[in-house]
Amino acid sequence: MDKTDPRIATLADALRPLAKVNLEREPCDYGPKGYFDDDETAAAVWKDYEAGNYWAWCEVCVTASYLDFTSAPYYLGGCSYDSEGDFRADAYFSDLVDEALNSLASTMLAAHGAVARLLHKGE
Numbered sequence: 001m002d003k004t005d006p007r008i009a010t011l012a013d014a015l016r017p018l019a020k021v022n023l024e025r026e027p028c029d030y031g032p033k034g035y036f037d038d039d040e041t042a043a044a045v046w047k048d049y050e051a052g053n054y055w056a057w058c059e060v061c062v063t064a065s066y067l068d069f070t071s072a073p074y075y076l077g078g079c080s081y082d083s084e085g086d087f088r089a090d091a092y093f094s095d096l097v098d099e100a101l102n103s104l105a106s107t108m109l110a111a112h113g114a115v116a117r118l119l120h121k122g123e
Contacts, residue, residue, distance in 0.1 A: 011105035012098070019066040019104060021097055025084070026059045028077055035078050045080050055081045062093070064100035069111070071103035 032042040032049075048056035059077040063070055074096045081087040 005106075005109070007109055008102055008105045011109060012101040015064070015066055015101055015104060015108075019064045019101060021100065022063045022065065023084070023088070023093070024061045025054060026061060027054070028057055028059050032057050032078070032080065035080075053082070055079070055083050055087060060087065060093075060096070062096035062100050064097065064104045066104060066108070069104055069108050071100040071107065074099045074103070 032045045033039065034042070036042045036045070045056050049058075058079050059075060060079055062074045063072075065071065076092055076096060079087065079092075081090070087093055
């Protein structure tokens with residue numbers, strides 16, 4: 001499906017209040033050193049992580065689903081937040097949701113096109 005197809009944005013907007021958005025936090029495969037302006041900040045983030053705040057250093061995955069359709073997963077690594085709520089309030093979360101909804105819309109439109117071609121085959 002062509003990402004510039006205007007139907008994708010239209011359907012994604014219609015899906016926004018209906019789709020289930022799933023957010024998963026996963027541990028990063030790497031530490032925070034080198035991701036901050038100074039080593040002290042990276043050390044503080046790591047200490048917070050080791051103390052049990054798993055949002056202090058993580059990777060997130062966002063998907064969107066509606067009925068039996070599910071979007072592609074959208075990942076963001078190197079995240080450092082105080083909580084899930086802080087991440088959800090950030091623009092990165094909004095961007096990932098937009099990507100997931102566009103993917104979901106594209107998947108649904110592709111399925112619709114495939115069914116339409118199948119039903120009209122031989123006419």
